[in-house]
Structure formats: structure tokens, C-alpha cells
Amino acid sequence: MSQSYNRGLIEDFGRWREFSAGMWAWIFHKFTGWVLVGYLFTHIAVLSTAIPAAGAEEAVLTAGEDVYTQTIVTLEDLLLVRILEVGLLAVAVFHILNGTRLLLVDLGIGLESQDKSFYASLILTGAITVASVPTFIAGAF
Amino acid sequence: MSTDAPQTTDETSETSTEDAPAEAPSAGDRRRAQKQERAAERAREEAEAEAAAEAAKNTVHLKVFRYDPEVEGKQEPRFDDFHVPYEKGMTVLDALMYARDTYDSSLTFRHSCRQAICGSDALFIDGSQRLGCKTQLSDLDMETPIRVEPLPHADVVKDLVVDMEHFYEQMEAVEPYFQTDDLPDEELEEQRQSRENREKVKMSTRCIWCSACMSSCNIAAGDNEYLGPAAINKAYRFAMDEREGEEMKQKRLEILEQEHGVWRCQTQFSCTNVCPKDIPLTEHIQELKREAVKNNLKFW
Amino acid sequence: MAERYSSFTPGGTSWLLQRITAAFLIVVLAFHFFLLHFVHHADEVSFLMSAGRMETWSYYSLMVLFLITATFHGVNGVYNALINQGLSGTKRTAVKWTLIAASVLLIAQGIRTANAWAGIGIY
Numbered sequence: 193m194s195q196s197y198n199r200g201l202i203e204d205f206g207r208w209r210e211f212s213a214g215m216w217a218w219i220f221h222k223f224t225g226w227v228l229v230g231y232l233f234t235h236i237a238v239l240s241t242a243i244p245a246a247g248a249e250e251a252v253l254t255a256g257e258d259v260y261t262q263t264i265v266t267l268e269d270l271l272l273v274r275i276l277e278v279g280l281l282a283v284a285v286f287h288i289l290n291g292t293r294l295l296l297v298d299l300g301i302g303l304e305s306q307d308k309s310f311y312a313s314l315i316l317t318g319a320i321t322v323a324s325v326p327t328f329i330a331g332a333f
Numbered sequence: 334m335s336t337d338a339p340q341t342t343d344e345t346s347e348t349s350t351e352d353a354p355a356e357a358p359s360a361g362d363r364r365r366a367q368k369q370e371r372a373a374e375r376a377r378e379e380a381e382a383e384a385a386a387e388a389a390k391n392t393v394h395l396k397v398f399r400y401d402p403e404v405e406g407k408q409e410p411r412f413d414d415f416h417v418p419y420e421k422g423m424t425v426l427d428a429l430m431y432a433r434d435t436y437d438s439s440l441t442f443r444h445s446c447r448q449a450i451c452g453s454d455a456l457f458i459d460g461s462q463r464l465g466c467k468t469q470l471s472d473l474d475m476e477t478p479i480r481v482e483p484l485p486h487a488d489v490v491k492d493l494v495v496d497m498e499h500f501y502e503q504m505e506a507v508e509p510y511f512q513t514d515d516l517p518d519e520e521l522e523e524q525r526q527s528r529e530n531r532e533k534v535k536m537s538t539r540c541i542w543c544s545a546c547m548s549s550c551n552i553a554a555g556d557n558e559y560l561g562p563a564a565i566n567k568a569y570r571f572a573m574d575e576r577e578g579e580e581m582k583q584k585r586l587e588i589l590e591q592e593h594g595v596w597r598c599q600t601q602f603s604c605t606n607v608c609p610k611d612i613p614l615t616e617h618i619q620e621l622k623r624e625a626v627k628n629n630l631k632f633w
Numbered sequence: 634m635a636e637r638y639s640s641f642t643p644g645g646t647s648w649l650l651q652r653i654t655a656a657f658l659i660v661v662l663a664f665h666f667f668l669l670h671f672v673h674h675a676d677e678v679s680f681l682m683s684a685g686r687m688e689t690w691s692y693y694s695l696m697v698l699f700l701i702t703a704t705f706h707g708v709n710g711v712y713n714a715l716i717n718q719g720l721s722g723t724k725r726t727a728v729k730w731t732l733i734a735a736s737v738l739l740i741a742q743g744i745r746t747a748n749a750w751a752g753i754g755i756y
Binding site: 222225226228229232233236237239240242243245246248253254256258260261264265268269274277281284288291292294295298324327328330 | 652655656658659662663666670671674675676678679680681683684700703704707708710711714735739742743745746749750752
């Protein structure tokens with residue numbers, strides 16, 4: 193044929209209403225994966241303030257006035273950071289639960305109920321996240 | 334049309350009911366004539382609306398993707414509406430054929446056996462890859478228009494026809510035919526397969542090369558080199574066939590172990606969900622992954 | 634035909650490693666969250682407490698292993714996601730080495746931080 197029409201990938205995300213459980217699981221897993229990698233880098237960057245802090249006087253460290261302790265305390269005082277941490281927990285829990293589901297799929301276990309196990313991961317993630325909110329927000333006000 | 338059509342009422346929503354024209358007396362009161370005319374008009378409209386409502390009950394509304402690079406007015410893709418009289422047992426393919434034969438002979442789509450064996454009429458129907466001939470209209474939501482589109486992630490040649498070249502290339506890349514060095518001793522002896530082994534490959538042999546799985550696969554859409562579910566399933570069919578012998582199996586695993594072989598599968602289950610022959614594609618791909626890993630560990 | 638795929642580049646090793654690190658990370662990430670948010674709380678963090686944990690050798694080595702496996706799992710996951718989108722050729726090579734460099738930097742920086750807490754001279 194001299195010519196053909198390429199519809200590209202438009203149908204992929206324009207049709208999200210038609211996605212199946214396995215497809216959603218993959219999208220969520222990928223999204224949470226990106227978030228976790230991004231967090232890993234920022235996490236190490238923030239924790240790196242421990243390097244200059246290690247050179248501080250004993251008294252400064254005991255009083256908690258070193259760079260590291262101050263950085264963390266300042267961050268944890270912000271309500272936004274606390275909320276983001278709850279979000280991070282949700283992301284991590286989902287990635288863990290769905291990751292377990294994927295490992296089972298890789299082992300050939302329960303392929304018939306892969307959609308149900310995805311819904312179960314979603315519900316469990318929601319439950320664990322909600323249950324953790326008090327602990328995560330404690331002391332932020 | 335469907336083979337088991339009990340009654341054939343050829344009424345379409347397009348045929349308008351033509352009532353007797355209002356007789357206007359040439360002489361006499363003009364006003365009365367006008368009044369009469371208006372009444373007749375109203376009666377005609379009512380009858381038309383009634384007929385339309387009646388037809389709608391027994392009519393299926395198709396929205397069909399149209400495109401033709403060689404026709405001036407069709408170079409920009411669009412959707413055409415067809416109202417096809419519904420009959421019990423009618424499939425999407427039946428409806429398409431009716432539309433083509435009755436309304437627009439230029440409507441183009443592939444079909445042949447009409448019994449889910451030839452694999453020609455995989456289409457994108459109401460957002461899912463299905464065989465037109467295997468999809469009952471009654472299984473779809475007939476309240477809303479039924480969208481019929483060519484398979485996604487393939488180039489459209491014309492209307493519902495897509496270019497299958499790439500799919501066939503991937504199928505051929507796995508050497509989809511029986512090969513063996515393990516021949517029986519006697520020249521005329523049969524090469525028997527054990528019942529257990531036949532059971533193992535049974536589902537994988539059902540592939541009809543319709544490309545529905547390939548079209549549904551998000552990874553095959555992004556990574557053009559990915560073998561795709563159908564080709565991997567084909568390779569499974571032979572790699573798991575004990576009659577091919579150990580050496581052939583190694584060769585087959587080598588093809589599957591390529592970076593764009595089994596490893597690209599992300600277990601989205603899209604292919605398994607759409608396969609019209611119910612082949613457990615994801616399961617087969619996963620088994621081949623494990624087989625490849627085991628095979629590599631053996632050589633360490 | 635098969636010749637098209639003749640360059641033998643097995644993806645099997647990284648696939649398997651991704652699963653093995655996954656199994657390890659499931660346990661360790663859950664432990665990490667539990668220890669640092671439920672046993673200890675976010676508003677009581679201090680350098681000395683972190684140092685106290687890191688001075689234990691078993692904790693130090695677990696955290697270093699955690700860092701290495703998490704980096705591999707994450708970066709390899711990103712790389713695979715890009716290949717699934719059809720990344721290839723020079724671009725792919727560039728992305729690959731950028732990711733490797735980023736991983737090395739991350740792991741080095743992480744170990745320096747752990748050393749600072751553990752009181753190990755090199756940081």
C-alpha cells in the first residue's frame with residue numbers, strides 16, 4: 193500500500209476507562225516505582241547532611257543543634273512534609289503488595305485470580321494508609 | 334446475515350413511511366385546505382416518529398471508522414453511522430456485512446470463514462480487541478452506538494483493514510514450524526507424542542494468527558522489536574513439544590531469550606484477556622521465562 | 634527470521650536480579666518503614682539516635698545492602714521502562730551510562746553518610 197494511517201499511541205491513554213485490572217496494576221506499579229526512585233535520591237541527599245554534622249562538637253550533637261538534626265526537625269515540622277510522607281507510605285505499600293502479586297505471577301501462582309489480587313492490594317494499601325495517618329501526623333501541630 | 338434468522342423483516346430506519354399525500358381541493362376555502370394540510374403534515378410526522386421508534390428498537394447503531402488514502406473525501410479519518418436491522422443471533426460481522434451490502438459498498442474489512450477459525454476479522458469493537466464473527470451484538474451494549482475500529486497499534490490501510498506485515502514478521506522470527514533431529518528408528522515409524530505432552534501444548538496450538546493479542550499489548554506498541562504474545566506462544570508450542578528434542582529446544586530458547594523476547598512481557602494480562610481462542614498467553618510467556626532462567630542456571 | 638535477533642543479548646540475568654532484589658526489598662523496606670515511623674517517630678529524629686543505630690554492624694551492613702539493592706532495583710526498573718517504550722540506539726547507550734553514573738554516585742554518597750554515623754573514618 194502506498195499509504196497507511198498511523199494512529200500512534202493516542203488510543204492508549206485516551207481510553208483509560210476501558211483498561212483492565214492488569215493494565216491498571218502495571219500503570220500504578222510503574223508510577224509508584226518512579227516516585228520511589230525519585231524519593232530514594234532525595235532521601236540520600238537529605239540524609240547527607242549527617243556528613244558535615246559528624247564533625248560537630250559533642251555538646252552540639254547532644255543538644256541536637258547540628259545540621260542534620262536541625263534539617264530533619266525543620267522538615268518534619270512542616271505539615272506538608274508529613275502529608276507527603278503519608279503519600280510516600282501509600283506508594284511504598286502499594287509497590288510492596290503489588291510487587292508480591294507480580295512475584296507470584298512470575299512463579300506461575302494464581303494467574304487466574306490476578307485481577308482479584310490487584311483489587312486486594314489496592315484495598316489493603318488504602319486500609320494501611322488510613323490506619324497510619326495518626327502515627328504519621330503525630331507531633332506535627 | 335446470521336444463518337439462523339427466523340423472520341426476515343426488511344425494514345430499516347432509513348426507509349421512511351410514505352403516507353398518502355394530503356388531498357388539497359383546488360377550489361373552495363383556502364384556509365380549510367391549509368388546515369387540512371397542516372393536519373396531514375402532523376399525522377405524517379407522527380407516523381414517521383413512530384416508525385423510527387419502532388425501528389430503533391430493532392436496530393443496531395454502528396459507528397464505523399472510515400479512512401482511505403486514495404479517496405479525496407476519506408483521507409481524514411472519520412466515523413460513519415450505520416443503522417442495521419437487528420436480528421437474533423446477529424454478530425458484529427453480520428452487521429458490518431449488512432451495512433456494506435445495503436448502504437455503502439466501499440466499506441472495507443477482512444473476513445472469510447465467519448466461524449473464528451481464519452483469524453481475519455479481529456477488530457477493535459467497543460474498546461476491546463475481538464473477532465467480529467465471534468462477537469454477538471447482544472453481548473455488547475446496544476443502547477449506545479457500537480464503535481467498530483481497526484486494530485490499534487497497527488497502521489490502517491483502509492477503513493477496518495490494518496497492515497499485518499509486522500505481526501507476520503514477528504511470528505516468522507520464532508520459526509513457527511515443527512523441526513526435529515530426533516527421528517524414529519524405522520523409516521515408516523510414526524513420531525508419537527505422549528498424551529501428557531499433547532495436553533501441555535494443547536491450548537497453544539489454537540492460535541489463529543488474528544493479532545488481537547499483539548494489538549492489545551502495551552509493550553508491543555512501544556517496543557517495535559518485541560516478539561509479542563502470539564509469536565512467543567507459537568514458540569512455546571514447539572519448545573514444549575518433546576518430539577523436537579533437546580537441541581532444538583535450546584535453539585528455541587535462544588531466540589526467546591533475546592532482550593526483546595520474553596523479558597519484555599510486563600504481565601498486564603491484556604493479551605490473555607482479548608484472545609478469542611482463550612489461550613493463556615501470559616501463563617505461557619511466564620513459563621518460558623522460568624524455563625530460560627533455569628536453562629541459564631544449568632550452565633553456570 | 635531468527636537472524637534478525639542474532640545478537641545474543643540475554644535479558645535473563647537482569648530480569649532474575651530484579652526479582653531477587655524485589656523479594657529482599659519487600660521485607661527490608663517494610664522493616665525500614667516500621668522501624669523509623671512506628672517504633673521511632675518522625676519528630677524525634679536526631680543525629681545521635683541515627684548514629685546509635687548505625688554503630689551496630691548488623692544494622693550498618695543491612696542498610697548498605699538495602700541501599701545497593703534499592704538502587705539497582707530502582708534504576709534497572711527505570712531503564713526497563715524506557716526500553717519498553719522503545720528506547721534504542723545511541724540514546725539508549727547514553728541513558729544507560731547516565732543511569733550507571735547516577736547509581737554509583739548515589740551509592741557512594743549513601744555509604745559516606747552511613748560511615749559518618751557509624752564513626753568510620755572514611756567519609
